[in-house]
Amino acid sequence: MNESQTLVKAVRAGLAAGGDARKAPDMQRYMKSELPFRGVPSPERAALGRQLFAEHVLTDEADWRASVLTLWREAAYREERYMAIALTGDRRYAQWQTPALLPLYEEMIITGAWWDFVDEIASRRIGPLLRSFPDELTPAMYDWATDPDLWKRRTSIICQLTFKEATDTKLLSSAIEANLDDRDFFIRKGIGWALRQFARTEPEWVRAFVNSHPGLSPLSVREAVKHL
Incomplete structure (x- = not known):
């Protein structure tokens, strides 16, 4: 053995x-x-x-x-x-922990297909990889934001939860905007969660984003502005 x-x-x-x-x-x-x-x-x-x-x-x-x-x-x-x-x-x-692990995490996200698995991988595995290897991971997250798999899309939205000042607002905006019309609870909740976390660092940015995106679901908005 x-x-x-x-x-x-x-x-x-x-x-x-x-x-x-x-x-x-x-x-x-x-x-x-x-x-x-x-x-x-x-x-x-x-x-x-x-x-x-x-x-x-x-x-x-x-x-x-x-x-x-x-x-x-x-x-x-x-x-x-x-x-x-x-x-x-x-x-x-x-x-x-290098970009070579992305296919492993992708498999776990797709086959896990539930929040208890996906959220841990998104914020504590994909997120750190994104910070350490932005050149490799950023394009992948743009791709995931429009993927047919909703859990990969949720990952692209919430992978920067802990980034604070290091948040890539272009990526965050793009991931959210790509999913504005999605009616799935976990996508809408994920959008609100990502915005709520970033509001702790950049409240004015989040307020402006919410105001300029009337297509955000009520659930996303409630979550986003909870501490504003």
Whole structure:
């Protein structure tokens, strides 16, 4: 058994041992998930990840990718996918966070297709890549803003949530404008969220943007101006 297989086995065993069958149905119902839950709350899951990732350090990028993809693609419980996302963000593998990971994250976004997966990847994986590699990631985000997949479009809208003064307003504007007519809740909520976050840094810019875009949905506007 190689390093990747050992880590995957340890993650699955840890989730099984730490699960609470009484909590699992409620967690699945809340998340509207087809995948069942083990019933491992977020704090316990995070602690398990810290423990297991420290005990099973991967020294090869291929093994790291294989671990992530096995946990993701072969997940029998939703927590396995949460652990896959956590593994992508472990500090030990920061040197492998390059534009070469974009197809991996794209697969996770498309196949995850729900806010609990997508929002973490968008803001904590795609966002940092965009800041570190703007020449490569910015064109990709422009493309994603008009992609048929709504979760890629949501990602293009919310990927700059933590950017503050470093926000690329041209990209933000373009991503929002490309989706103004979309009636999907998650797109409209994402637009409002992105604007609300940026309003903490540039309230006048957001106010002007809202005023100059009457096509924004009421939901997007309510979110955008919540703190103005």
